[in-house]
Amino acid sequence: MENVVIIGTGCAGLTAAIYTARANLAPLVLTGLMPGGLLTTTSIVENYPGFPEGIDGFELMTRMQQQAEKFGARVKFATVESVDLKNQTIRLTVDGELVETKTLIIASGAGHKHLEVPGEDILEKKGVTYCATCDGALPMFRNQPLVVVGGGDSACEEAMYLTRFASTVYLVHRRDALRASRIMAERTLANPKIQPVWDSAVAEVLDATAGKVTGVRIKNLKTGTESLLPCAGLFVAIGHHPNTQLFQGVLHLDENGYVERVRGSETTIPGVFVAGDCSDHVYRQAITAAGMGCAAAIDAERYLAGLSH
Ligand code: NAP
Secondary structure, eight states: OEEEEEEOOSHHHHHHHHHHHHTTOOOEEEOTTSTTOGGGGOSEEOSSTTOTTOEEHHHHHHHHHHHHHHTTOEEEOOOEEEEEOSSSSEEEEETTEEEEEEEEEEOOOEEEOOOOOTTTTTTBTTTEESOHHHHTTSGGGTTSEEEEEOSSHHHHHHHHHHTTTOSEEEEEOSSSSOOSOHHHHHHHHHOTTEEEETTEEEEEEEOTTTTSOOEEEEEETTTOOEEEEEOSEEEEOSOEEESOGGGBTTBOBOTTSOBOOSBTTBOSSTTEEEOGGGSOSSOOOHHHHHHHHHHHHHHHHHHHHHHTO
């Protein structure tokens, strides 16, 4: 029987792992399919305290994992297939095997939202991508016009990163103002390689029959007119959805699928705690996820102490 199982190895999961490991609880930490979480797909993280020069997202997550392991966390590359929260002993099926635990910290994070337009799915990895830092340097994107969709910090970051490789980066946004933080928006709009395409949506990704991206059909949302924008790549950066499918019907989720917290990091089930982007659609920062991971670890530790009295 485990004391603590943590689902997820993003900032929330690994911070929970550091705290529960330092409390001698030897947490079992399950990575899921994306060890390190979304931050591993970012380039430089400039707003995590303690790194005035910024730190590479992958490096930050690697260091967090090392820190957790140093204190006795067991990080396992594994996926949770199902959860049974009906009894005091929490039961998980992990890659076909039963794992029993007294407490569970859910830090399963969030995934990229899709545009859901024709051509998008079929051309994924053939020019359609959700991560500029992962794919931007590929030869097929070099010196080519590229399209980024979105108006938040992610879209700005992706667009700026892609200016290293692209001939031009078109930033297609459905409104006429960016949602991104002021510093990011100003930097983006000042970049001569970035051309905003306002009030517009991507209606279709071309060319599914050619098996690669050759352009996008753009619709101006104010006039209704459509035009063709030739490009070699489409980078979708329109936000995220929580990775909580596993908990549907098992835990209380809000209408967008985020795990509801009842007090601190507590969920509706005793012994089950939650942290990070799977429960937070407001802040969604590395540092807030880390803070929530810390809180969940402390709550789990206190719950365990209560069980033994
Ligand atoms: P976001 O802030 O939710 O922005 C999503 C953008 O995509 C919005 O501009 C939205 O348009 C647009 N959008 C949403 N659904 C769309 C659809 N179906 N079709 C077309 N456009 C759509 O998401 P994010 O940029 O991923 O940022 C998430 C959080 O992470 C934020 O808190 C952000 O500050 C943070 N973040 C920070 C950094 C950094 O500080 N370095 C980097 C990345 C992310 P509307 O504006 O019209 O709603």
